[in-house]
Amino acid sequence: MYAWPHWLALVVMTPLAGAALTPIAALLDRRSPPWWALATMTFTSLAATMLVLRVFAEGPFSYLPGGWAAPYGVELRFDEFSAVVGVICLIGWMAILFSSRYTRSLPEFASDRSPYYYALLLLNLGGMIGFAVTGDLFNLFVFLEILSLSGYALVAVGGERIAEMAAFKYLLMGAVSSVLVLFAIGFLYGMTGTLNIADVTARLGALEGPTAPAAVALALLAVGFVTKAAIFPLHVWLPDAHAAAPSPVSAVLSGLVVKLGVIGMIRTYRIYYGAGLFDLTVLNHVLMWLGAISIVMGAFFAIFQEDVKLMLAYSTISNIGYIIMGLGLATTYGVIGASVHIFNHALIKATLFLAVGAIIYRTGYRTLSDLRGVGRAMPLTSVALSIGAISIVGIPPTAGFLCKWYITLGAFEANQPLFGFVLVFGALLIFVYYIRMVNAFYFREPIHAEVTEAREVPVSMLLPTLVLASLCLIMGVLGRIPLTFIEPGVVRLLAPLGG
Amino acid sequence: MSLTFDILLLLYLVAAALVVAQAKDLLAASIVFSSYGLALCLLWQYRGAPDVAMAEAAVGAGITTVLFLVAIGRTTRREK
């Protein structure tokens, strides 16, 4: 079965190559880019499925392209956390399908830009996949940059008035955080003489001499990735960027791209827990507090938003707070919950953004008061939206429930009942603003003719929304599967702590 | 490679960076930034990284500066 690892190279290379070829495909047929992108992602998804099945059956494995031994060559490594690749493929596929119609409605989106849009989207997805499976810090940086750069460009691509400012803000903070990560990688290299994550871990553990540089590197990595993950107070770039981007892009950015910051944090933890160089309690406490503040602040700001997309963007901050807090708790339950929430929140947020995108596509409005009564005009989309809403609050039996439950259990397990309270009250706040939304959509009289006359969106937009919404339900009922799937990874991550 | 030369080069880098930071004229800042890139290039040449030095000369000092010049040409030259 040694053909298996080649899939690992393919899953990374396919979207990147597909991105490069998109303009050529566009030359052959002007309307082909979406279909080309879909075909690319279909193949990638196939490869991703193979990989996820294998890691499920046999545990983590690696691949050395070019056949160089680990410390010198490039290593791709697929572990339980890399399974996020599956979600990336799924949501990427749905977002591309959704875009095929949606981009036509964007005000300044000329059709000749279409190939670049899909190329950027594919680049972004490929970058994320690469980031999730890379086994060395060098590629970690490369893929981080690929996904960030394409992300900045995608925010601006819709061409709305506010989008360029938002993209610039995003770019500035993103670039600074990337430099911090690069700086940290330099430090780690200087101390260990290798860039392979496993080697770095081993050599850092055997390090003699001052540990201060390692601590500096840790701080740099933490700040860098926490910025990418949009944790308070480094979240300022997120709301505008996610609200200004075209809705399918928002789904990708909010569902996936910020999660890669969290994956980066998990990789960092892997190095530092593994090395056992020093006690990470301080960092964990900082993350718990930042997570708690993010939960509350994100939800609090979301309550006062009139713009639906801004509301969803703030809710992302709140939910990333859950994940970061779960990581900071550093107990098995907490980290399992946080890891699964990476997957589930991606599904939920993508559902919400696609549903809202569909509504904006039909009505042209995006504030709560303008969209009154839209639930009756577009019943299926609204049902998807409602499913997403109850999932994100964490009401059983939907996808959001079990992970939040586990994170809360983790808080009690870690003897931090205060954070248990924060988690629950955060959920309450989230609940309040989704009630506002559902209330406006279903129980208010429409004030615009466009809203009353709105019809359901075409199948190419409705299908992704409904599929994702039903997955929110399915993942809730089958919630045990991702939990048991991720558990060995978490146990291995936390093993050096002796828990 | 003498230590004196090293120190002079590094001092020049810091000075150039400070000028870039404080200059109100963006055009001047870009040009100083270009010379900063060339100094870096020189430094790396001595540090045993000629390939990186070449890349920095071409891309860092060259293309980046051109990009800045174009951008300044299309927007504004003075920083407020």
Add this chain to the structure above:
Amino acid sequence: MEVVDIRPMLAPGVSFACAAMVFLFGRNTNWRRFWMLSAATIKMIVVLSMLPGSLRGVVYTFDLVDFTGGIGLGFRADALGMFFALVSSSLWVATTVYAIGYMRDDEKRVRFFGFFALCVSTTVGIAFAENLLTFFLFYEMLTICTYPLVIHYETPEALSAGRTYLTYTLIGGAFVLVGTVMVHDATGTLSLGHPGILDASISPGRLGVIFALLIAGFATKTALMPLHGWLPRAMVAPTPVSALLHAVAVVKAGAFGIVRTVYNVFGIELLDDLGFALPLAALAAVTIIVASVIAIFQEDLKRRLAYSTISQISYIVLAASMLTPFAATAAIVHFANQALAKITMFFVAGAIQRTTGKTNVHELAGIGHQMPWTMGAFTIAALSFIGIPLFAGFITKWYISLGALESGQWWFLLVMITSSLLNAAYFLPIVHLAFFKPARGDAVPVKEARPTLLIPTLVCAAWVLLLGTMSEVPGMPFSLAEAAVRFVFRM
């Protein structure tokens, strides 16, 4: 004996489906009424079909989904749950008929009846919840489903009352959730199928926190003082909603939560050892007295009834926290006694308002001559609350008093007597006004409320009498209460 049977899930499920139908076909009056009544009757039939088995001691369970490690959704119809479900679902039929008459000309009928139907299915869900999580889920759904009903008229006053209601109950719900997580953290299970899942191996401090969280959470809905602020304000809602809030679902759900916490989460012995119950009992006693005193000074009939509810529902809490078999019986049967009497009173208040437009107590002079049947029903309910023998309320007070003697806490007796006097003080003047004072102005001819309003009122009043006189007849729900008590006390 436990039997796997789908009916405990079917009971809330069927009415969910019917409620969905109300939303879908609600624009047509006949279809709406059809689905409304089917929701109410089918559910009652499902519940009744389990009654014979339940009386024989059969417990029906149905596990819907088990997520992982003791977290799941499940249903379980034990004696206690059956009792609550029986009360709420049978009263629901009456309330539905009454609501159809009351809301005949309202604009937002579809929304109203849709949520109305949802409410009772969630109530039955609460009654049949197998574990705390399922309980919590339905408990929160009840909060949400009642919100559109409270704000029904959408006046500024109603909207503000709705906000108050949501704030209280959602925060209370969050307390319950934290408590639930802590229970799971401490025991690894959330099941309500045992007489107590917590045990003394957990540190008393932690148990205290869990107890405080769960009780505080449920007490917001029970409107135990000082968490009662939302209830009088929610009186702006239409009368059938008041019946729902006060008698059938909402405060009852809170009280049921407290009963479950005391009997099924903590268990009698543990709570007795810990001594947490006494403060709760004291709080309940204070609520009973203070709310009654406030009620005396209320001029608006519905507000007076609201404070009376706060007082009456606390009997359940008081009885539950006495931790003796007699008191437990009282706690359980009071679900039925309070519900029937209070729903009668609200029906009367609504009927008076709809027929004559009167809402204030002093306007009611002579109304007994105008609406004799209606006011007759009111009198029966009032006498029941005061605790006159042969009326349902007497049973409660009798058993609470027995429980007080059993536990040696003589001051409970004092509370009972005082509260009876106070009840008399705020209900009897109304009866006196209605029957023995001449109407102001011209003599009005007899003009009863329309049948859809009158018949449910009379049926409920009749049940108050039946429960008061024939509670010991085999097959009456009373034996269910006894079965529940035997389970709780492991007798």
Add this chain to the structure above:
Amino acid sequence: MIVMLWHNIDYVASVVLFSIGLYVVIAKENLIKKFLGLNIMETAVFAFIIALGMVEDGRPPIMTGDAQGPFASPLPQTLVLTGIVVAVSTTALALTLIIRIFRRFGTIEANELREME
């Protein structure tokens, strides 16, 4: 202390340059200036990484038939090469955005843009 700094003079210079760059990014309002600052930050990090790979009297790590060590480490150099390319693409993207912002809003001062929003 002084001696230690003296031996690590490259690192010290990198940190100083990095701080200057960070200061510009945070404190200056002009968007182009911010990006000049970001470039200084990036080059500072590159200089830092190159200094790490430096071996005393090392040769460039270029393989020829008769090359003899010690070599400078090749890995950080590839990292920096990638970094340079990334930096220039970031700058290009940023400057494009800046030009478009200027066209729309007529200014590229961050404080004035905030007021317009």
